Amino acid sequence: MDIYDKIKRLFGWGPKTEPARPATTPAPATGGTDSAAPERRSKPRVNARPGTRMLVIDDSATIVALLARMLRQNEYTVLEAEDAETGLEIARTQQPELIFLDIVLPGMDGFAALRQLRRDPFTRDIPVIMISGNEQATEQFYVHRIGADDFMKKPFSRAEVFARIERLLDANSVPKRLPAMPQAADDAATPA
Incomplete structure (x- = not known):
């Protein structure tokens, strides 16, 4: 396998379908109680509706x-911005249903943009x-505290991207904000 094939495989740019596993193939023995991998594969992924x-x-x-590319392969409409100012304008005028925002x-920066979005x-x-x-874990804590719904560390996999999207879907397969986490009483008294 050459480097190009490895990159395509890493980013999910290969064929859309995976080869079917024979029904008689047993799950790999792990020797422990970790059964997360087989469960994840057997659980169907829930996608946002096409055109999101x-x-x-x-x-x-x-x-x-x-x-x-990942998002378009799942029939989502993708809007793009290379800086926060352009992204904020697109968000205001074109009303996306989900935003991926770099810090x-x-x-x-992304923190200031998130504050403006909120x-x-x-x-x-x-x-x-x-x-x-x-x-840094402190960055992850901070993005949740100022209003982000999730955090994804680079480099990320295709599976992680779609797991993050799935986590935000409502019963109609539409991305929705997660309920705010309650803050401690001393945090509420601190001015923002």
Whole structure:
């Protein structure tokens, strides 16, 4: 397998269908009680309805192209922005149903953009999945605290992208914001 095939496989750019496993193939023995892998594969994935509008805001052309391709393969409409200011304008005028927002952006960063999305009556109810290459847990805590609905660390897999989307779907397969987590009494008294 050459490097190009490995990259295609890593990003899910191969054929749309996987080879069928024979029904008689037993699940691999793990030696322990970990049965998450077979369960995940046997559970059908729930997708948002075709045509769902999703906005990707990231200054990396590679990340935008990767996410856009994954999403379009599932028949979603993808809007793209390479900076926060453009992304905020698209969010306000085109009303996407889900936003993927990078934290590190030129000019306005993702945290400031998220604050503006939450303050604007036209965009405050749009679910936002923050994405970042930073591995610090404090960043993950902070994005949830200021109003993000989920966090995804780069590099991410196709399975992770669709698991994050599925987590935000309502009964009609429409992305919705998650209920706000209650804050401690001393957090509520702290000015924002």
